[in-house]
Amino acid sequence: xxxxxxxxxxxxxxxxxxxxxxxxxxxxxxxxxxxxxxxxxxxxxxxxxxxxxxxxxxxxxxxxxxxxxxxxxxxxxxxxxxxxxxxxxxxxxxxxxxxxxxxxxxxxxxxxxxxxxxxxxxxxxxxxxxxxxxxxxxxxxxxxxxxxxxxxxxxxxxxxxxxxxxxxxxxxxxxxxxxxxxxxxxxxxxxxxxxxxxxxxxxxxxxxxxxxxxxxxxxxxxxxxxxxxxxxxxxxxxxxxxxxxxxxxxxxxxxxxxxxxxxxxxxxxxxxxxxxxxxxxxxxxxxxxxxxxxxxxxxxxxxxxxxxxxxxxxxxxxxxxxxxxxxxxxxxxxxxxxxxxxxxxxxxxxxx
Amino acid sequence: xxxxxxxxxxxxxxxxxxxxxxxxxxxxxxxxxxxxxxxxxxxxxxxxxxxxxxxxxxxxxxxxxxxxxxxxxxxxxxxxxxxxxxxxxxxxxxxxxxxxxxxxxxxxxxxxxxxxxxxxxxxxxxxxxxxxxxxxxxxxxxxxxxxxxxxxxxxxxxxxxxxxxxxxxxxxxxxxxxxxxxxxxxxxxxxxxxxxxxxxxxxxxxxxxxxxxxxxxxxxxxxxxxxxxxxxxxxxxxxxxxxxxxxxxxxxxxxxxxxxxxxxxxxxxxxxxxxxxxxxxxxxxxxxxxxxxxxxxxxxxxxxxxxxxxxxxxxxxxxxxxxxxxxxxxxxxxxxxxxxxxxxxxxxxxxx
Numbered sequence: 001x002x003x004x005x006x007x008x009x010x011x012x013x014x015x016x017x018x019x020x021x022x023x024x025x026x027x028x029x030x031x032x033x034x035x036x037x038x039x040x041x042x043x044x045x046x047x048x049x050x051x052x053x054x055x056x057x058x059x060x061x062x063x064x065x066x067x068x069x070x071x072x073x074x075x076x077x078x079x080x081x082x083x084x085x086x087x088x089x090x091x092x093x094x095x096x097x098x099x100x101x102x103x104x105x106x107x108x109x110x111x112x113x114x115x116x117x118x119x120x121x122x123x124x125x126x127x128x129x130x131x132x133x134x135x136x137x138x139x140x141x142x143x144x145x146x147x148x149x150x151x152x153x154x155x156x157x158x159x160x161x162x163x164x165x166x167x168x169x170x171x172x173x174x175x176x177x178x179x180x181x182x183x184x185x186x187x188x189x190x191x192x193x194x195x196x197x198x199x200x201x202x203x204x205x206x207x208x209x210x211x212x213x214x215x216x217x218x219x220x221x222x223x224x225x226x227x228x229x230x231x232x233x234x235x236x237x238x239x240x241x242x243x244x245x246x247x248x249x250x251x252x253x254x255x256x257x258x259x260x261x262x263x264x265x266x267x268x269x270x271x272x273x274x275x276x277x278x279x280x281x282x283x284x285x286x287x288x289x290x291x292x293x294x295x296x297x298x299x300x301x302x303x304x305x306x307x308x309x310x311x312x313x314x315x316x317x318x319x320x321x322x323x324x325x326x327x328x329x330x331x332x333x334x335x336x337x338x339x340x341x342x343x344x345x346x347x348x349x350x351x352x
Numbered sequence: 353x354x355x356x357x358x359x360x361x362x363x364x365x366x367x368x369x370x371x372x373x374x375x376x377x378x379x380x381x382x383x384x385x386x387x388x389x390x391x392x393x394x395x396x397x398x399x400x401x402x403x404x405x406x407x408x409x410x411x412x413x414x415x416x417x418x419x420x421x422x423x424x425x426x427x428x429x430x431x432x433x434x435x436x437x438x439x440x441x442x443x444x445x446x447x448x449x450x451x452x453x454x455x456x457x458x459x460x461x462x463x464x465x466x467x468x469x470x471x472x473x474x475x476x477x478x479x480x481x482x483x484x485x486x487x488x489x490x491x492x493x494x495x496x497x498x499x500x501x502x503x504x505x506x507x508x509x510x511x512x513x514x515x516x517x518x519x520x521x522x523x524x525x526x527x528x529x530x531x532x533x534x535x536x537x538x539x540x541x542x543x544x545x546x547x548x549x550x551x552x553x554x555x556x557x558x559x560x561x562x563x564x565x566x567x568x569x570x571x572x573x574x575x576x577x578x579x580x581x582x583x584x585x586x587x588x589x590x591x592x593x594x595x596x597x598x599x600x601x602x603x604x605x606x607x608x609x610x611x612x613x614x615x616x617x618x619x620x621x622x623x624x625x626x627x628x629x630x631x632x633x634x635x636x637x638x639x640x641x642x643x644x645x646x647x648x649x650x651x652x653x654x655x656x657x658x659x660x661x662x663x664x665x666x667x668x669x670x671x672x673x674x675x676x677x678x679x680x681x682x683x684x685x686x687x688x689x690x691x692x693x694x695x696x697x698x699x700x701x702x703x704x
Binding site: 055165 | 520
């Protein structure tokens, strides 16, 4: 996606850009998931190309539209690269890199081998990626649709499942049946485990009370992320009220997203909606989503990001009462003229 | 593991070490998988402690033996850290970091905020981790045992599975039933897909011919990694001979591992064993395994590593004839007085 726009940025700031795996921008620009060693070269004025190791070459060549070059010996990669630049008459006095993805060790090697001036383009990449193209939106929509279907399958058999791990196993299994992978390790947190937003799913009997199901799929390189909280046992009036409190905060936040609004303002209004439970809302209201499950914008009290048309992000308020319970409700939202919710699973409290 | 040894190294080279997620050493020293933002502080002379964000705090405190401190605002983390160092009277003139895991962007922020001299300890960490403790070996053995069981389950129903993705779904499902996660995305490569060592598992009918099944599990933070190649259809005499060729190279390599031997020598002898097919062996013979599925040593023609007692690594020769087929056989091996194979699944060619 947007490889031409990126090339324009490169031409304004440097002679060539070097993007090295692990860096999700390599896959983003190649419009394919790229595993293993891979280096995307974007010269200011010549055609971009991808360098992979010999063992990834055949597959990359099949999948990617750009020219693909293979090489064998990783340790000599920088010599190989310098010679290639010279042979292809690609200038490399000024090199654009993504300092957020590049490790210090690799960067120091780059500096030694190429003796160039390096320009960080991580902010440009962030901005490029936070607004999605039509094709990206289609893929994210498809990923969201799959997670809705997977969730529905798993909720249908939920009462037969015994442990948090069972739920995780079924989610993955059904995602695979819809040709998708997981976008992150699912969080299944029942009973008091729910009070830990990043609870590690356990192989213990599902506990009574609220149960948070937070998962996502990755389809053709694009992620979804959805959370529903169900109830195991008989909810008291107070439980229902707390669930409605979080749900109101969530729907209210979605409704109020506006172009140019500061993301942190939306977060703050969600905290206010949660009233005295606002103090138990201990994470950001949401995050951009695309090739990475977490990307720009950040919707947190510390963010300086603003909402833009074409952004896709989660809205996921939650309350976490230490050692007692947790409730979180999360959807993926696309901001067009108005916000549009891409995950469509019901948000009524389901009781098992 | 080995936190004390690491502290000794820190005390020789610096005042304090700062290890920041994503860096598998954080989880390694905490003896737990640590997700999300986390920073391990190892002072030369005071007790090490972990800093996590508020949303991971409750869980970290439950799981980890070290002191855990929480903080909220990521952007102000370095101010928080500096103040903490001063309050606790921890010197930070010389700071040890892992330059292989630290991104340039974070490192530049560290340099600005702490105005210290930084010492890279990535090589020390590599050496510390490549030789396993008894407890680590037990966990890796357990992970290997689980992958044997999972493989057996899946081979039992293999003839009923239609696609490569079906195989992947079943592998994951059964790993979960044994309380494990996957250690990497499984590679299921049938027919001509087998010629791509990193083939992306496809949702298409399993093709006739060799089918590579390469997967691993992660159990209590430790990885396994195993490959078996089965045959779909009726193998010709030549197919059986090729399978035996790879199998001989693999068992021969395992038998010949010796303490102090250069890893690249073992690789070269495996290439020789493959005779005229040696040119189709396009990756390294193996890699260390532990908290990470790929760690030191590297068993490749370009490696300068040597085998040491207590190392755990894979031995996985393969041949990949472009556009035609692939065969790979992989085990996890522990080097004690003699090499001991930890994955025990049968290596006879199974035909479906």
